[in-house]
Amino acid sequence: MKVAVLIKQVPDTTARISISGGLVDEGSISKWTISPYDEYALEAALKLQSESGAKVVAITLGPQRSSKSLIDAAAVGADELMHVLYEGDTGSLSLQSALAAAVRKSEADIVLAGKQAADTNSGSTAPGVAQMLGLPCVGLVSEVKVVDGNFVATRSTSSGMERVSVNGPCVFAFDKGDEELRRPNVRGIMMAKKKPIESLSPADLGVSMEDGGVNVESVGYPPEKPAGQTFQGAASASEVVTKLREEANVI
Amino acid sequence: MGYEALDFYDVDSLLTDEERMIRDAVRDWVDESVIPKIENACREGVFLDEWRQELGGMGILGAPLKGYGCPGLSYTAYGVICRELERGDSGIRSFASVQGSLAMYPIWDFGSEEQKEKYLPKMASGELIGCFGLTEPDYGSNPGDMVTKAEEDDDHYILNGAKMWITNGTIADLAVVWAKLDGVIRGFIVEKGDEGFSAPEMKGKHSLKASVTSELVFQDCKIPKDRILPGVKGLRGPFSCLNNARFGISWGAVGAAQSCFDSARSYAMSRIQFDHPIAAYQLVQNKLAWMLREITKAQLLAYHLGVKKDSGEWVPEHISLAKMNNVDIALEIARVARDIHGANGILDEYPVMRHMANLESVKTYEGTHDIHNLILGRHITGIQAFTREA
Amino acid sequence: MSVTIVSEPHEEGMHPTLPQLVRAASIIGGSCTVIIPGGNGADEASKIQGVEKVIKLNGACFSVFDSSTWSAAISGLVDGTVLMATTPIGRELSASIAAGLGRSVVQDVTSIAPGLKLERPSYSGKAVESISVSGDAVITIRPNAIESAESGGSADVSTVDSGENLKIAILEAIAKAGERLDVSEADIIISGGRGLGDQSNFEKLESVADSLGAAVGASRAVVDEWGLPHSMQVGQTGKTVTPSLYIAVGISGAIQHLAGMRSSRYILAINKDPEAPIFGVADYGIVAQWEDALPILHEAIKSLP
Ligand SMILES: Cc1cc2nc3c(=O)[nH]c(=O)nc-3n(C[C@H](O)[C@H](O)[C@H](O)COP(=O)(O)OP(=O)(O)OC[C@H]3O[C@@H](n4cnc5c(N)ncnc54)[C@H](O)[C@@H]3O)c2cc1C
Numbered sequence: 001m002k003v004a005v006l007i008k009q010v011p012d013t014t015a016r017i018s019i020s021g022g023l024v025d026e027g028s029i030s031k032w033t034i035s036p037y038d039e040y041a042l043e044a045a046l047k048l049q050s051e052s053g054a055k056v057v058a059i060t061l062g063p064q065r066s067s068k069s070l071i072d073a074a075a076v077g078a079d080e081l082m083h084v085l086y087e088g089d090t091g092s093l094s095l096q097s098a099l100a101a102a103v104r105k106s107e108a109d110i111v112l113a114g115k116q117a118a119d120t121n122s123g124s125t126a127p128g129v130a131q132m133l134g135l136p137c138v139g140l141v142s143e144v145k146v147v148d149g150n151f152v153a154t155r156s157t158s159s160g161m162e163r164v165s166v167n168g169p170c171v172f173a174f175d176k177g178d179e180e181l182r183r184p185n186v187r188g189i190m191m192a193k194k195k196p197i198e199s200l201s202p203a204d205l206g207v208s209m210e211d212g213g214v215n216v217e218s219v220g221y222p223p224e225k226p227a228g229q230t231f232q233g234a235a236s237a238s239e240v241v242t243k244l245r246e247e248a249n250v251i
Numbered sequence: 252m253g254y255e256a257l258d259f260y261d262v263d264s265l266l267t268d269e270e271r272m273i274r275d276a277v278r279d280w281v282d283e284s285v286i287p288k289i290e291n292a293c294r295e296g297v298f299l300d301e302w303r304q305e306l307g308g309m310g311i312l313g314a315p316l317k318g319y320g321c322p323g324l325s326y327t328a329y330g331v332i333c334r335e336l337e338r339g340d341s342g343i344r345s346f347a348s349v350q351g352s353l354a355m356y357p358i359w360d361f362g363s364e365e366q367k368e369k370y371l372p373k374m375a376s377g378e379l380i381g382c383f384g385l386t387e388p389d390y391g392s393n394p395g396d397m398v399t400k401a402e403e404d405d406d407h408y409i410l411n412g413a414k415m416w417i418t419n420g421t422i423a424d425l426a427v428v429w430a431k432l433d434g435v436i437r438g439f440i441v442e443k444g445d446e447g448f449s450a451p452e453m454k455g456k457h458s459l460k461a462s463v464t465s466e467l468v469f470q471d472c473k474i475p476k477d478r479i480l481p482g483v484k485g486l487r488g489p490f491s492c493l494n495n496a497r498f499g500i501s502w503g504a505v506g507a508a509q510s511c512f513d514s515a516r517s518y519a520m521s522r523i524q525f526d527h528p529i530a531a532y533q534l535v536q537n538k539l540a541w542m543l544r545e546i547t548k549a550q551l552l553a554y555h556l557g558v559k560k561d562s563g564e565w566v567p568e569h570i571s572l573a574k575m576n577n578v579d580i581a582l583e584i585a586r587v588a589r590d591i592h593g594a595n596g597i598l599d600e601y602p603v604m605r606h607m608a609n610l611e612s613v614k615t616y617e618g619t620h621d622i623h624n625l626i627l628g629r630h631i632t633g634i635q636a637f638t639r640e641a
Numbered sequence: 642m643s644v645t646i647v648s649e650p651h652e653e654g655m656h657p658t659l660p661q662l663v664r665a666a667s668i669i670g671g672s673c674t675v676i677i678p679g680g681n682g683a684d685e686a687s688k689i690q691g692v693e694k695v696i697k698l699n700g701a702c703f704s705v706f707d708s709s710t711w712s713a714a715i716s717g718l719v720d721g722t723v724l725m726a727t728t729p730i731g732r733e734l735s736a737s738i739a740a741g742l743g744r745s746v747v748q749d750v751t752s753i754a755p756g757l758k759l760e761r762p763s764y765s766g767k768a769v770e771s772i773s774v775s776g777d778a779v780i781t782i783r784p785n786a787i788e789s790a791e792s793g794g795s796a797d798v799s800t801v802d803s804g805e806n807l808k809i810a811i812l813e814a815i816a817k818a819g820e821r822l823d824v825s826e827a828d829i830i831i832s833g834g835r836g837l838g839d840q841s842n843f844e845k846l847e848s849v850a851d852s853l854g855a856a857v858g859a860s861r862a863v864v865d866e867w868g869l870p871h872s873m874q875v876g877q878t879g880k881t882v883t884p885s886l887y888i889a890v891g892i893s894g895a896i897q898h899l900a901g902m903r904s905s906r907y908i909l910a911i912n913k914d915p916e917a918p919i920f921g922v923a924d925y926g927i928v929a930q931w932e933d934a935l936p937i938l939h940e941a942i943k944s945l946p
């Protein structure tokens with residue numbers, strides 16, 4: 001069995017995001033990491049590697065700098081590394097097509113990914129790639145196991161958790177699980193440096209990155225919060241709740 | 252999430268990719284497994300056994316040694332590891348220094364093939380803990396006059412004497428002990444449980460509380476002949492171990508200093524007195540600027556020493572200078588940081604007083620500050636000033 | 642122009658976000674069709690002003706959420722822009738439908754203007770993207786970001802049957818454990834301080850937390866004095882948190898506490914002392930005894946639509 005893990009390199013979640021000229025200023029980002037939910041997907045893939053003898057192929061799409069996330073994946077145990085090298089911005093459709101083509105090329109049986117990336121916060125990639133590969137998708141997953149030849153996943157639902165079974169290839173989108181993420185050790189780090197990265201352009205995969213339709217015109221800072229408001233007396237609590245819903249949009 | 256270290260001159264950009272990955276792995280481990288547990292460990296005066304296992308699991312023990320299951324990293328990587336560990340606590344770094352540079356190294360360099368195969372892989376994995384017995388109750392800075400001695404007795408050696416201030420002693424599975432055989436200093440491997448050997452813990456330390464410090468007592472201690480280190484005679488044996496450990500300390504001290512700076516900076520930004528954050532006052536800024544200056548210099552010193560150590564173009568005096576300087580400024584930074592914290596600085600809520608107390612030991616062990624002064628003095632003038640005799 | 646809304650199945654009739662999606666559709670303009678997988682709440686949906694057509698999409702497959710099967714059942718029925726709500730199901734299903742139709746998807750839109758000018762947060766709210774869409778896209782809209790459409794419509798309701806087969810089988814449903822969210826993960830935190838007077842009053846915070854899906858935090862004073870778990874402590878020597886909403890009840894707002902929570906997106910403070918420093922960082926401050934204010938707050942939360 002071969003497991004593909006889709007990994008995205010994103011600014012560390014504690015990084016400050018500076019914006020200039022309507023764009024996020026990538027140069028000001030000091031630290032890039034594997035998107036947190038992708039790390040849970042990778043951990044689950046490595047579990048399948050140790051428990052079911054799966055081979056793990058880590059796939060990323062992004063500019064040159066993102067190969068670091070593949071090396072990080074190799075350091076904790078990914079067997080193969082594939083980099084779809086693309087410097088530009090991607091729309092959801094072309095991104096998903098390119099990743100689906102990369103998965104096909106890797107000949108993976110199942111695909112694990114994070115439920116959403118820490119930069120775009122969209123959550124479209126896993127279900128989109130599944131659709132393009134003609135596979136089912138199970139989202140908000142915290143665990144995947146192979147049981148009697150089927151994949152059994154635990155996913156969260158609005159009312160709790162569910163164990164679901166899929167009897168063939170599938171895409172699983174990972175939420176934060178209970179698993180502790182493994183840490184690279186020195187041996188892993190030294191081996192990772194020797195692991196070859198298969199680097200492909202979208203064209204090599206026969207995918208065009210032209211993506212009509214959706215255009216990010218500009219990126220800006222969120223609007224300033226209104227000045228603090230103080231209310232006298234307990235009765236104001238219901239007015240405050242209304243404001244939390246309508247003004248702040250947080251409940 | 253990730254700790255972002257003070258690195259004003261971007262010195263870490265000079266590291267290799269692997270060195271940076273190792274740094275990140277150790278740094279994350281310190282954030283997750285040391286910092287949340289260290290205060291408690293200090294209060295209880297224990298070195299947590301999980302630290303031993305996890306350090307072994309990361310594969311960083313005996314970092315610069317090659318073969319026999321050892322990591323085979325650069326000295327620079329070893330330095331980086333020490334720096335990251337000591338940002339957590341000098342006691343954790345001490346454990347790693349003693350295990351790698353003082354216990355594994357002499358076996359690796361001076362041991363027999365059988366000794367290397369027997370001990371090194373298990374020491375690299377953390378399964379076996381080692382300690383290093385040089386200092387004696389009456390001989391610290393001048394270990395050459397040690398009185399612990401070994402005598403031949405058929406197919407055994409009999410050791411008699413005592414060592415003191417031995418890091419890891421009580422928890423160690425084996426001790427590399429320096430003793431005189433026919434008046435010549437030799438290294439011996441003594442195992443836990445050997446007849447006539449005991450290692451009682453020294454209690455009551457105000458410093459390095461999360462590190463175990465012990466006496467080693469040898470009363471007609473009987474060890475087989477094959478436990479002598481065949482490859483070295485004289486003070487060169489222990490001193491070559493110390494060179495490596497001191498190298499690591501010169502990096503480690505920078506980690507402790509960074510931790511104190513971080514705490515002082517964030518405290519100064521949030522502590523308001525006379526209507527303003529104390530960071531807004533020039534006297535406090537002066538202190539912070541001085542810390543930044545000294546830390547940056549220490550980082551460059553450590554890095555360049557790493558380059559020299561890796562290229563083989565170094566002399567022990569290079570290491571003396573870096574150990575002396577970096578520990579000295581780290582200790583002073585810890586004191587100034589404590590001052591910036593006001594009364595809060597004496598609490599174990601903040602790391603500064605702990606680092607300060609730890610660094611007092613670090614200043615003394617592995618050659619006291621002044622012994623390194625004397626080493627440099629001899630280097631400059633050609634005149635030894637360790638003794639009053641010519 | 643036309644808009645198709647896919648309204649997420651809901652146990653108690655129509656999904657509460659549907660009127661908001663209809664409102665969004667009216668901003669885009671053109672005819673508005675609502676598809677309801679499973680068909681629940683179709684009558685209610687038909688009465689929202691602006692809806693032209695309601696399709697009850699029936700089929701055995703709607704008993705289990707299976708995005709690829711559902712999107713196969715739905716895709717053939719959609720026309721024009723597709724709108725869904727940004728819920729876990731909405732995110733997954735919309736992406737699946739979009740990819741199936743060969744379209745782009747824009748998730749979690751918080752503002753929509755004529756000409757399909759959209760705004761959405763990225764980088765966990767640290768940035769906002771302004772997006773323009775030409776052609777037909779699939780869009781999810783953040784719940785409660787847009788006002789609801791009025792009622793008073795009378796749309797046609799029709800039924801379509803789907804024969805799609807599920808690819809996912811449920812083996813076991815596990816009820817939500819009674820476990821509390823951890824403050825470092827929660828999007829809403831309600832914390833109590835010494836002003837609560839007694840540890841037993843934390844139960845009252847907990848029941849508000851349950852209504853909000855929030856975690857419960859505490860100041861250092863009560864963690865120390867009442868022996869609460871350290872994991873609840875917010876502040877310099879506790880957790881640093883950045884939820885969307887932080888509610889401080891009976892907490893004075895000492896600098897060490899502020900250090901752990903002042904970057905929360907919104908802060909609500911309840912304190913009887915108008916001079917309490919917590920009001921200095923609060924977006925909404927209620928000067929009152931918490932014993933009086935908290936029940937009113939809780940009732941108001943429970944009666945939110
Ligand atoms: C926590 C801790 C852990 C340790 N771990 C180990 C270990 O694992 N293994 C081990 O072998 N040892 C260990 N040591 C011992 C350490 O190496 C010695 O303490 C150190 O070498 C100094 O010896 P001393 O304490 O006897 O001080 P002394 O040598 O008595 O020095 C006392 C003072 O006199 C000064 N002084 C000495 N000689 C001169 C001189 N000629 N001119 C001017 N000034 C001089 C010194 O600089 C110092 O200020 C440890 C010590 C500590 C505190």
Ligand SMILES: Cc1cc2nc3c(=O)[nH]c(=O)nc-3n(C[C@H](O)[C@H](O)[C@H](O)COP(=O)(O)OP(=O)(O)OC[C@H]3O[C@@H](n4cnc5c(N)ncnc54)[C@H](O)[C@@H]3O)c2cc1C
Pocket residue numbers: 595598600833834835836837859860861862863874875876877878879880890891892893894895896897898901911912913914917929930931932
């Ligand atoms: C080194 C150090 C680290 C620290 N770290 C932290 C930390 O991580 N987190 C932390 O929280 N603290 C920390 N502290 C402690 C901090 O300084 C404060 O002591 C603590 O936050 C006070 O907690 P409190 O707000 O619950 O209590 P108080 O300061 O006693 O405030 C109680 C508040 O409740 C209000 N009140 C009373 N009765 C009512 C009522 N019926 N209705 C409404 N309001 C009422 C009062 O007006 C008052 O403002 C630290 C302190 C030190 C020295």
